[in-house]
Amino acid sequence: MMRLSRYLPILDWGRSYNRAVLTSDMVAAVIVTIMLIPQSLAYALLAGLPPVVGLYASILPLVAYALFGTSRTLAVGPVAVVSLMTASAAGAVAAQGSPEYLEAAITLAALSGVMLAVLGLLRLGFLANLLSHPVISGFITASGVLIATSQLKHILGISAHGDNWPAMLGSLAKGLGQTNPWTLAIGVPVTLFLFWVRKGAKPLMIAAGLKPRQADLAAKAGPVAAVVVTIAVVVALGLDAQGVKLVGAVPQGLPPFAIPSVDISLIEQLWVPALLISVIGFVESVSVAQTLAAKRRQRIAPDQELIGLGAANFASAVSGGYPVTGGFARSVVNFDAGAETPAAGAYTAVGIALASLFLTPLLFQLPIATLAATIIVAVLSLVDLKTPGQLWRYSRADFAAHVATIGLTLLAGVELGVIAGVAVGLLLYLWRASRPHAAIVGRVPETEHFRNIDRHKVFTVPHVLSIRIDESLTYLNARWLEEYVLERVSERPSLRHVILMCSAVNEIDASGLESLEAINHRLADGGIGLHLSEVKGPVMDRLQRTHFVEELSGKVYLSQDRAFRELSADDGMAGALPDDMARGMI
Known part of the structure; x- marks a missing residue:
């Protein structure tokens, strides 16, 4: 039984599951579900996929992680950086909006799932250490800038494109003359509102009489309020006739069964991006999981985390989703809401499934600008402007790796950026090791x-x-x-x-x-x-x-x-x- 519980942690924490824990998990699940619905739609949009795919990627993966994951509070699902990497990888083999593009995204999830599970079974979690903190920090910062820039076209209501930062900025500059004022009138206020909600809503609610924890959780539901209000504004003013782009029809129902592609030529094109997505996703996820576990004096097993994330990604693939990992913001919300076990994730999956069944028709009039604002506000929190100065004072070599990763990611794209960051980090390590003190x-x-x-x-x-x-x-x-x-x-x-x-x-x-x-x-x-x-x-x-x-x-x-x-x-x-x-x- 002990050996089996190593691979199925549910056999461990499930033995002590009781009504009090169930209540805590259910409350956390309701709160995370409210937060995850707009996030899932927005991140699918970032990945270049239909919004409903984000919901699909938030159902079965959560159940799979609940069975195989070791973190009690990690919330798995679509995240910004992995969504950007998915768009980059799938866009290299197919056009956005085509069936081939969706097939590539599903195949990426399957490849990532298999790779993560194999690494976990072989106990190779230490390979993630090849990505140093300066490299990871630089990559996430540059990705945040790229993601925010890519969403400005939806705030302006124009067409723009580009795989790197200069191309994006040039395309945006050319399209400024075609800015849709109605889209701008939605996008800018929503963006400002979401920024304010992050910092200003909690003190206001406390002043109104809410307890600090209740005020904090209510503030995190700000994106839901933005969704409801902007849908109402579109309907009341008939903004769809004014050129405001809407989400449109979202298929109603549970995720379909999907079969990842076994086309060898496609796999040959996607295995390197899938490996990068796996490593980046694992590093981000395990960092969050370890941080939250330490606060409760719990522990996680990194190798089993690989298996848990692998199962989650493969579950996403067979249910028509795309690569997933543990998200920082929703995991913190899950933790603060009192989640006690991974079962909270499974209950969240039930909530997302119910939303897919009954709420998707209400999203028809949702402006794309609202989802873009959600993404921009979320990813700009990833941009770290303090680390370069700190690294410059502490270690010029680490500063070089950090800046090289940022520069190459912005100029050459996410895949080359992270590969170059790893290469620079390894070269600096070899140089230091060859000249010891x-x-x-x-x-x-x-x-x-x-x-x-x-x-x-x-x-x-x-x-x-x-x-x-x-x-x-x-x-x-x-x-x-x-x-x-x-x-x-x-x-x-x-x-x-x-x-x-x-x-x-x-x-x-x-x-x-x-x-x-x-x-x-x-x-x-x-x-x-x-x-x-x-x-x-x-x-x-x-x-x-x-x-x-x-x-x-x-x-x-x-x-x-x-x-x-x-x-x-x-x-x-x-x-x-x-x-x-x-x-x-x-």
Whole structure:
């Protein structure tokens, strides 16, 4: 049973499910359903799909995640960034509005589902770590800008296009002369209202007598109010005759059964975008899930999360939806509303299904501008203008990865942007790993501690050189270490002993061992002994399986202090000298 519950977490939390938990989950489901209906319609529009597809992607995926997911409060469904990536990938193989385009979106969901599930079964969740925080932050910021820009055409009521930011801006500029004033009169006030709702509605409701939590949840229902009011305005003023674009007929009923394409040529075109969607979606989802779980002292299993998201995406595919993942805003609402288990997601799916059955006819008169405003307000919260400055002050390398990701995403599109971000991040990592930090250390007076001679007043002796290595020795940095040690030795003609302090060395690979052997032989030829100190157990175990320890010209010491004391007295000197005196003798 324990092994089965690892893959079906519902068997774990389901045993303690009771009426109190049911009530909490039901209340949270009602609130998230109200929020998710306009979001689902809007994100489907962003993905270039009929609005009803957003509802389809918000039913079965939630049930699948409830069965296989480990987060108690993560709310799965369409999200802005994945919707943009879907539009980019599907648009590369078919025209928007065509059956082939919808087929591509469904196939993307299926491919993403299979990939995520396989990664989870193989316990490869760590691969998501290839995306560093600066890369993810840069990609999300650039995607927010692209998404907001792409929706301005719906606010203005004009036709515009473009796969990158310059193309979008140029197309918008050309179409400004055809702005529809009635569409603009809807889009701008709704956008301003939704911005105000995020910050100003809660204090106003508290002043009116609502409790803070009730006011917060009511404010999050702002998009629903915008939908209701703008539909009423369109009907009352007959704005459909004034060129205001409407959602139109939305099919009524439950999601249809869909079969993802097995066309090899289509799969060949979509597998790379599907992989990127999978990784980005997983990183976004697991970040939210871990944050919310920590607040309740719960935990999630990243590898099982891969399986849960994989099941959700495959469920979306077979029900005519497109790729989904855990959304930040709705997950926070789900958490704040008191959701206790993933069952809240399943109840939300029931609410969306009821909306698909009975409420879709009411959406006929919904202006596209209202959905566009919903998207713009949601994604602009993703744009982070503080991180570049923070990274510039903290790490120029991470700043470079962040800015490169932003620039390439804006100029070349989402897929190339994230690929370039990963590439830049890996190159910077390799560059840093190939030039690790090492320091010449001396003993802090009246202690057994050793610190960098450039940062502290320490004791050294001219015939002993202590070097602390602050990185594992691998093929990336082995040659660098060899050159570093020999260069420091050449600066000290009176040197008789070199101690490599290995307290930070967690691994020595074959290349690192080869360099240690080379250093040992070169020093021995010059009459200098090589010693190691504070070697970790697992590293020492591997060294003892080679001839290196036998051929070592010096010793392996348990502590740096013992090595320094013993070798300092090697030529009869009574003790250590202050560092400035030692340098004067070198």
